[in-house]
Amino acid sequence: MGTRTRKRTPTDGRQYSVEAEWTEADLALLEQLKAAEALLPNDAPRALLSVRLSVLTDDTTSPVRQELDLRLLARERGCRVVGVASDLNVSATKVPPWKRKELGSWLNNRAPEFDVLLFWKLDRFVRRLSDLSTMIDWCLKYGKNLISKNDSIDLTTTAGKIMVTIIGGIAEIEAANTSTRVASLWDYTKTQSEWLVGKPAYGYETTEDENGKVVLAVDQDARRALHWCRDAAMRSTPVSARGMVKVLVRSGLCGPGLTASTLLRRLRNPALMGYRVEEDKNGGVRRSKIVLANDAKPIRVAEPIFTAEEFESLQDVLNRRGKDQPARQLGGATQFLGVLICDDCDTHMTVQKTTTKGRPYAYLRCSKCKAGGHGAPNPDGIYSKLVDDVLKVLGDEPVMTREYRQGAEARKEQKRLEQAVSYYMSGLEPEGRFTKTRFTKEQAEKTLDGLIRQLNDLDPDSTQDRWVAVHNGKSFRTRWQEGGMEAMSADLFRVGVRCRIKRAKVRGVRAPHVHMKLMIPKDVRDRLILKEDDFAEKF
Structure with a gap:
């Protein structure tokens, strides 16, 4: 695509949710495509473009290229583009189409405004077979079509529906394999003393040692804050968690978003002893627990902020002062x-x-x-x-x-009536087929009057979705x-x-x-x- 020098927002006026740049060539092509759309008839199918990307990298198809490719596809099929639903930094595995910010708004509230949904590739649209099945049901209910730029998908044919199901199954298998690889990495990480991935607990930060390996180091400001909180809690007249928050925020050791519940959760985290921890999902209370190695001993990943004795005495104080929630x-x-x-x-x-x-x-x-x-x-x-x-x-x-309410049947009826009116009007012109005898002329005029009444009685709104x-x-x-x-x-x-x-x-x-x-x-x-x-x- 060449060197990108200009930025531009999509056609609907909203910016992409990640940085996307348009070159001069991109903008020139966009203007050509818009000019071609202006020549389409008023009853041309209306297309909504769905652009999605999880992470924008050099190896992915940029949102700019996706939009231009879809506009080219719309021109080939004689469709007028009525909008671009751009959902970037959004995972198709975690977020189905109807829950995405842009596309979800169109599907839930603006269905009458488009006839066909265009997307670049099926895995750019969905990655779960259940989500694909839901979208097929929705499209059949509302009379919409799904068309992919790089897959043989067309809901108007039986073969197209079968192809959608097969491709969707492959996409779900690929997503499941990715999920399995990620879960396996986390399971392996939990057993290692080295810090491989993840966000460290409060009190620690990642750094590199002399060999360039990522390790955990103590954040000195956080260490001071945690030790001050322990000393404040161990006083004969202890400071409340709310009081601790006020002091920490006022001193600048913690940000203004700190709450008492967050501070207590930090003080109760056994990671402060330098051990690897994981979330304890039992009991309905948000806590962390120590991960044990194969020898049933804790896995140390960093220098401790609290010794075991300091941590346990702090927990005793917090437990005595804690209140059971109803x-x-x-x-x-x-x-x-x-x-x-x-x-x-x-x-x-x-x-x-x-x-x-x-x-x-x-x-x-x-x-x-x-x-x-x-x-x-x-x-x-x-x-x-x-x-x-x-x-x-x-x-x-x-x-x-x-x-x-779909307007397809009403549009067909309107077109039939208009064609019939034109037929009888041309037949009643001088030397027309209905003017040869008085009887045929009277019958044609009576029929024409009836057709005009039906056409006038047809509600214009009924012809629209x-x-x-x-x-x-x-x-x-x-x-x-x-x-x-x-x-x-x-x-x-x-x-x-x-x-x-x-x-x-x-x-x-x-x-x-x-x-x-x-x-x-x-x-x-x-x-x-x-x-x-x-x-x-x-x-």
Whole structure:
């Protein structure tokens, strides 16, 4: 492609998510292809280009080349390019097409805008057979076609469908082999005292020894921070984790994003003794455990920051001060999370539970006001008031479901009627075939009038692929009565309904006065329309 000197964004105005440069020759070819598209008829098939890349290297096909190749393919097939879905630095193995930022937006919300999906190669599109099967089902449902630049894929033929399945199976095998190689490398790495791959634990950094081999070295700033935290925790009046975070951030030893939970996790990591560790997935608590070698001894990979005695004494202190967290409630402790907003700091209201003298208390608090603001002590009462207010405003709204309607049949009917009208109009011209007798002329005129009425009665919208809202026979009151507060909370959050909570201190009363203000978007009826998930587990 020559030396790249100019940068350019794709046709839809959004930049590629990794750096991609266009040469003068690339831009000249792009203009030629656009000029050719301008000559296509209005009813030319509409093509969406899918460009994907995991990592941009010299050995991969650049997004620029992929787009140009696909535009050439679109010209060969007489398609008009309506958009470019560019998803770069995205793994096809981990992220299916409908979950990618660009392509997923087209598939889930903009299906009426294209007829065919073009991609450079099947492994640039999917790498799992199950994902390919899902996309085939989706295309058949919505009347779309899949076409690959470098594979014999065409869903309009039986052979094309079979070829897609075979190639998809090969791509999945290749991806599985890659996954196996990576897993094998990690398993081997765990048994070695050398540092081969991976991100070191907090407190360590990678460097090279005199032989050029990668080794772990102690980060001196992190060492100072960890030892200060241990000393602060071992005092007769220990410093809390929150207090430690404030000191570390203020001193510059740690960044402003440090939290108390992250700091405690760092202090509990046995890697601080210089041992190799792995994640302990048992117990539901995020912890690390020491990896043992074949001789049942820990594998040392670096100089220790804490001795075994220092580390164990620190763990004893942290365990004595630690609090057992209450069992996680189904659906979370806070109902209407994301809907209830603090009017003072604009953050979410959450339920915090405490126990005083054996009696449990629950308060609605926010995150930015000092000490959570004036905690509202009756979350259930606020929930109940919110439910009543929402039902008064939105309870009688009909539940509408978005459905996809194809315009292919209506377009065929429109074309048939237009051809028939032209046929009878030409026949009624002087010396035409229907003007030879009065009877044939009257019959032709009557037929022509009928055809024109049918053509006028044909809804222009019905000739387009489109979304339509269909009433499913229920109101939202019924829907929420059947689904409970969880269903109402999900719907309110989805459409952008918010309730601002204002708390004011009342003289002589411990509990604050709570004022609730319901905020409903102007286009709430359009937002309430339910959208079917075409990529749910049923596929």
